[in-house]
Amino acid sequence: MIIRLLYLVFLLGVTTTSIAQPKTPATGEIMYHVFQRSFYDSNGDSHGDLNGLRQKLGYLKELGVTSILLLPLYEADCYHNYFANDFESIDPEFGTLNEYLSLVRAIHAQGMKVYMDMETQYVTEKHAWWQSAVGNRDSPFSDYLLFDDSAHNTPATMIFGLRVLNGYDGRVIKVTTVNLKSKQVLDYNRRLFGFFLDPNQDGRFDDGVDGFRLDHAMDRLDDKPTLIDLFASFWKPLVDDLKKINPGITIIAEQADWTDYGFDYFHRAGVDRMFGFELRQAILSFDKSQLIHKADTTLRLCPPGKQQIVFLENHDIDRLASTIEDRSKQKVAAALMFYMGGVPAIYYGQEIGMQGKNKSFGNTDGNNIPVREAFDWYRSGEGLGTAMWYKRSGPWWDEVNNKANDGISLEEERADSGSLFNYYRTLIQVRQAHPALSGGQYSHALNDNERVFSFTRAHGPQRVLVIVNLSNEEQTASLLDPVQVQRSLFGSSRLKNNRIRLLPYEVTVFELK
Template sequence: MKTNKLIILACLSFGLIFVRVNARPWAPVKNEVIYHIFQRSFYDSNGDYHGDLNGIRQKLDYLQELGVTSILLTPLYESAFYHNYFAIDFEKIDAKYGSLADYLKLIKELHRRGMKFYMDMETQYVTEDSRWWKEAFGNPKSPYSDYILWDDKDNKKPSTIVYNLTGLTGYDSVSRKITTANLNSEASKAYNLKLFSFWIDPNGDGKFDDGVDGFRLDHMMDDLDNKGRLPHLFDTFWNPLLTKLRTINPKIKIVAEQANWFSLGTEYLEHGSVDRVFGLRLCFAIRSFDKKLLLANADSTLAMLPPGKQQVVFIENHDVPRFSYAVKSDLAKLKVGCAFNLLMGGIPSIYYGQELGMTGTTANFGATDANEIPDREAFEWYKSDTGKGMALWYKQTGPWKDHFNNDKPNDGISLEEEKQDPNSLWNYYKQMIIIRKANPAFVDGSYKTISNDNDQVFTFLRKDAGQTILVAINLSDKETGANIEASGNPVNIIGDVKPEIKGEKLAINLPAFGVGAWELK
């Protein structure tokens, strides 16, 4: 969701190959791997220190070299806040990111390469700068009156947002009032249908080469903010909207960010008409390195899905501390996180810079959205952490500019340094993606947790009609062994450890934080 998450959440923290990428005509993506970009911090194409759409387009070769197939951006629309949640105008792209023409060039280039694009949308809230607010405040007869939820009949009291907040202060000390949109008004429903439909097919020609491949619905709720003012939104707002959008393009995918992070998201999949939810509980279980938490969440997240539905599996996003911070930049643990992220199942999502081991955690600067900038700092392209394209927007102005220092020069955490190191995290991610795509069971196979006799070893199967793969991960910092309740002749896919066949079990010995995968013949 938006900055500071507006939620109190205890996060659990406890051979070099270069691939030449050739563009191909747009086609439905298989073997999907999403790359989640906080675009203001990715790559600056025009020297103003703000990452932008042209910068992303210029770096598509990089993304394809890494192996990702789809990109998800944080919101693009005009907002007073750096993260672009809480809109001023849903129809305008933030000028720092570029123009509508720049956006369309990016989408068409993605599709030309056979890649997908997902747009982040949060139409539940607007700021005092919006036309709706300006024209309807104190004017119940305004055509925009029904777009906003009011707490009085005179339109003098715009309703609060989550946690009864009336506004926020930005990192640049600019404060804005914020209110809730009236999603149950007919005017609001019609507006949302028009807005979402435009992004699906901007020129209306029915070809979709210039349109989104899906939406991320931020902070989706059935009873918005649990206030009882907008109840049953699945039935009254979301289901009708998404059904109509699918009549425009039946292939679009809808992923919901469940507002309750401790929810498995089942209610969204069964009643909210979405295709995917985020594996939030699984994310925090992975970050804990706790086998009990993994056991409690893996099956419920991955093995108990309604037919045709999916989980987005991730270990980082723009709302949580970096995984590297959680594991204290331990390279072996970072590689374990990569293995979980890419091998367990669902649709994997990699947060920009995760593949480098970029670090950062929520700061404590008071009541400001600056607190989460450390989780959203500039992608580290160069070992000097300076140079063309570095999106250091947060170091240019404001009272916080000298406090963000996770990007240290010559620390081994940059694309320039890691591409040349065959043992780097970047190369590990690249090879894991290659392995994932080469083995159909990792892409489309079912998930099943497999028992073993060691509390520090986590084992699971990925299986499709033609392939069964056993994965074992040592969660400890010591070499350890385990007897696994699995049978078959193991053929190495990852690692050089060969399990020993012991009747109906397989015995393995893994190095500290070791990862192994075997196809069972």
């Protein structure tokens, strides 16, 4: 009821003095992509929640995080909260609207930003549009959904041609596609997104998100013939109108095709950031030629004023620690993520080496639970706040990755100076201390060794050189273009006469004269 009352205020267009906050530079931004249901449980119901996340903001500051990307918050039957029952209600397992607003204000008070994940292209049979429009052509929402028949008795399929999703908890969830060609739907999205930018309409934005992630954004949604040219007819108008409310926001889009660099989204949809899927593949390949090629395309060709998010994990793909078991290689991958360019994003638990791979347990969304397990706070694997909402709910529990005394927990790693957690903290501290690393232009630096990858970053008067041994053996490399080192910023090996000898999987960073 509270959110609907505030939402009504927004719909009525209460006049306020808008104070457009200037967009702060992304220099130094470190994103933390949190699956909030699995992060920290504040009330003992085993579900991570908004108050739990607020209680752990100190941990994120300790790590070095400067912005938080949430998964959807709206009410839904799916545990991941995509496919909404009601876009205007906070999932009660996460908390209340007031608790959400308290979280946003607390994040801002810490000097951090917050982004909200939104996917308004689909609704379930519990949504008001479905309940009113299915079988009723006279419904005020008859134009809001797609139908397979003229009588509007059969809602259209969703992604992959599906009509039904099977929940991990046994729920059968009917889903359909929203008609993004409807002017009423576009207007609704303007109001919905706009509400979360400035809930109390005071123009200060201290209670509003700093931007949105547009999940599964497409120019032609799921190859449906009626949903074409959506960049021009839906996404660009929506983005433009949101930036009229707050010019300082950042719009992030997830490309449906993970081989797409996202340039079309930048130019035609007006978004600010895309995900560097291809660069991620290159980093995990440990192949120098792939790194050179993908970095040149992802970073050097990125349009001015736009950015790529550089990441190793997210809620849809296998955990890095289960893909690459060698901890030394995990550290190299992390260094490349933080130092190559773009905006680095940590998926919750990545910083402590949490494990998990997507499984095939049948037709169920439980297949993805292994990459969305509870954050491992404690040596014992369980304890106050551990969000094991999936406990004893299916075969994913029988193969759970979270185990006691396995060296993979915040409690164990905090005290270990050589841990992955402390390595992440050090990487971030070095990055934040040097503008060239946090916001400089990437350029490949030639050397004579196919197992050694080197590049420079330049910002204003500062220029740094990063040299990485991609192999498990010592390597010697000579730079083909002479440089002068001012000082070493990271790593133990030294560059002398443009030549360096590197330990296995060593990362070195030098500030140049």
